[in-house]
Amino acid sequence: MNSKKINIAGAGLVGSLLSIYLKQKGHEVHVYEHRPDMRKTSLDGGRSINLALSDRGWKALEGVGLSEEVRKIAIPMYRRVMHAKDGSLSFQSYGKEKQAIYSVSRGGLNARLMQLAEERGVHLHFDEKCLSAELEKGTATFKHKLSGEAHEVTGDLLIGADGAFSALRQQMQKTDRFSYSQQYIEHGYKELNIPPGKDGQHQMEKEALHIWPRGSYMLIALPNPDGSFTCTLFFPFEGENSFGTLQTPAQARSFFETEFGDALALMPDFDEEWTANPTSSLVIIRCYPWHRGKTALIGDASHAIVPFYGQGMNSGFEDCTVFNQLMEEHGDNWPEILNSFERNRKPDADAIADLAMRNFVEMRDLTGQKAFLLQKKIEAKFSDKHPDKWVPLYSMVTFSHTRYSEALRIGKKQDAIMKEIMALPEIEKIWDSEEVEALMLSRL
Amino acid sequence: MNSKKINIAGAGLVGSLLSIYLKQKGHEVHVYEHRPDMRKTSLDGGRSINLALSDRGWKALEGVGLSEEVRKIAIPMYRRVMHAKDGSLSFQSYGKEKQAIYSVSRGGLNARLMQLAEERGVHLHFDEKCLSAELEKGTATFKHKLSGEAHEVTGDLLIGADGAFSALRQQMQKTDRFSYSQQYIEHGYKELNIPPGKDGQHQMEKEALHIWPRGSYMLIALPNPDGSFTCTLFFPFEGENSFGTLQTPAQARSFFETEFGDALALMPDFDEEWTANPTSSLVIIRCYPWHRGKTALIGDASHAIVPFYGQGMNSGFEDCTVFNQLMEEHGDNWPEILNSFERNRKPDADAIADLAMRNFVEMRDLTGQKAFLLQKKIEAKFSDKHPDKWVPLYSMVTFSHTRYSEALRIGKKQDAIMKEIMALPEIEKIWDSEEVEALMLSRL
Secondary structure, three states, X not given: OOOOEEEEEOOOHHHHHHHHHHHHOOOEEEEEOOOOOOOOOOHHHHOOOEEEEOHHHHHHHHOOOOHHHHHHOOEEEOEEEEEOOOOOEEEEEOOOOOOOEEEEEHHHHHHHHHHHHHHOOOEEEOOEEXXXXXXXXXXXXXXXXXXXXXXXXXXXXXEEOOOOOOHHHHHHOOOOOOEXXXXXXXXXXXXXXXXXXXXXXXXXXXXXXXXXXXXXXEEEEEEOOOOOEEEEEEEEOOOXXXXXXXXXXXXXXXXXXXXXXXXXXXXXXXXXXXXXXXXXXXXEEEEEOOEEOOEEEOHHHOOOOOHHHOOHHHHHXXXXXXXXXXXXXXXXXHHHHHHHHHHHHHHHHHHHHHHHHHHHHHHHOHHHOHHHHHHHHHHHHHHHHOOOOOOOHHHHHXXXXXXXXXXXXXXXXHHHHHHHHHOOOOHHHHOOOHHHHHHHHHHO | OOOOEEEEEOOOHHHHHHHHHHHHOOOEEEEEOOOOOOOOOOHHHHXXXXXXXXXXXXXXXXOOOOHHHHHHOOEEXXXXXXXXXXXXXXXXXXXXXXXXXXXXXXXXXXXXXXXXXXXXXXXXXXXXXXXXXXXXXXXXXXXXXXXXXXXXXXXXXXEEOOOOOOHHHHHHOOOOOOEEEEXXXXXXXXXXXXXXXXXXXXXXXXXXXXXXXXXXXXXXXXXXXXXXXXXXXXXXXXXXXXXXXXOOHHHHHHHHHHHOHHHHOOOOOHHHHHHHOOOEEEXXXXXXXXXXXOEEEOHHHOOOOOHHHOOHHHHHHHHHHXXXXXXXXXOOOHHHHHXXXXXXXXXXXXXXXXXXXXXXXXXXXXXXXXXXXXXXXXXXXXXXXXXXXXXXXXXXXXHOOOOHHHHXXXXXXXXXXXXXXXXXXXXXXXXXXXXXXXXXXXXX
């Protein structure tokens, strides 16, 4: 295997992790990041963003020996806790006993990945903004933000891990036959905080993901290790109930009193936060191909998705796993590695983009409905009894390494079967019967 | 009505026509075009591109008093002539008797529109490349290509009629919540020429659009006034039969001998043209919104489509008709004009984009099938008898001013009915029967 010089644009989660995988294969790896070194400055401007790490992400961390360490700082979330308007709670387990998704701090995880990359010999360069690139040659020009000097970076391969607004992808977009789309959904989001209680403990069930499902919008909350929760309101920009109509903190407070009373009661700084925290938009990015000559895209740069399946980071990390497998398979044949990567991975990227939008409807609307919770119970029971015949869609996406595209295909088949089951007369009484089980078996 | 200063980027077909409509409303209008004045140089680098003008385009030309003049230099095409591999012909009328689409020269029409714009007092500026814009203010910076000087252009409204690769749209794309997609289809195209015969006359039926439908690809030919035909091969870039596999003129000639023998026999310069003429790609552009502040998009800049319905220019011209109606409706209320324009017109732009791809399948595949020609015959007869109940989709798109979105909706309903009709046993014998007519009536 020939050692190559590989340059990566972006030291985010995916760029940092990929750099370690490439270094492990014996390459000289440089990472150019436009922001300052987050380990020396405040994390993400002080915003406490957390992510839900699940099996695909864990596998990728395992490949660089980092999973055990990260598990210690991650909070398992075993179930969804749904908050009704009257404050009453209902519950839905994510998987079988002990299966959980894990709340981790984006900043903390990113810093740890950078640290490991440097320990293993990856060269990190900060404050380096990508100005332009020659895609066919894999050459890029970066400008150092402090010195103001521009310099050309050459190598055998240039990888854009520079996120949803990738500078390298913007270059590719100008090349012939490069298909591209950026689709903003009608909802945006605003983060709010539930601080720890007086005893420093979490004020709601800690090891859970909290949802206030309200049909066309929702509030969610994920636990942080310091006893706080980060809440996120997903809400339309325009229309009757929207960011557009909640202009003042007073209007927002009044709305929260009606809709999210139990959450509001735990938010002492609601008014300040409503005004100070930004209202951010949500975009889905699709493109193809994922490489031109000696320049390739990975992670959000090639497939940014909405956050509702908690699979943004996990799919980017799985990109690294797949890329690593292809390096093992094709050795020095880099054109084949890049061709195979985009060809194999594109259908999965498209599938998780669709699944993530589907899960938004499930979270904000279906989880508030009794029939849906019953359906999940029927599926869980059937899956327990026939684990070889039925893995619920959520479990395939979250707790397995089944290709996303395959999970979506099977999920659609399951949908059709469950639609038939849920239409049975008095299903709420007979759901546990042999008759239902036999019918499901017959449809598989 | 207050006279405004309005700047347009792009003196193409839509920019030139729109400038006349704006001038008619009493505004001061400037058009900035990045190419040289086509009236003083060769037209489109000598390539003879022709377009199919139909009723929506005619109406827009009528609004500026240009339709009669253009009709004199346009060639009516009354029907499709399908060429089978063995050289045998079949026919399909486009509409009722005397209904036709019209082959016109893009360059000639564009030059005439520029001429009229200047005659009416519009200011045209050439060799002016748009470098940047302040969208909210409607201000743009242009660089004169000959002098090299950059200058700022201010006004009350800035309109991007600068085509599928619009510089103004590229600016908008960087603004938050601007949805955008560029989708390249798998086919490209290459133009070839059938010169006039020795007598200077057309060597195939003149007043027709010729199609060589071959399933996944096709050749078409449109007549020019000089006795020649402009042929276009629509062909995949990659795969078994593709531009990728026809690398040499000899390979292409051999393929044409098998597939398009009668056409090849009329192409004396085939080998040279195959090499010299570019292989061009086909892109579908979608975006939303169509304006930001005082900057708006129109025509291909906001909705570029594939050419298979002959509606690219017609839809851009219809944009001008709609824009003019909104100016009449809302007077000086420019925010309302721009809001209404994008809100009303977007569904129609999306519909014609879909219809154009549908028509590609119809042209390249269905027109070569007997069952399809029978279906069209059934529809035409039924429509003749019940013109208030059934207007064929092609006619709604081409010979009416029904909104594209409405045409698509009705077309889908017609599809379902015709699918049932064509599935009747021995439909080829009973197609003309009262039974079929009664069944169609019952389904409406």
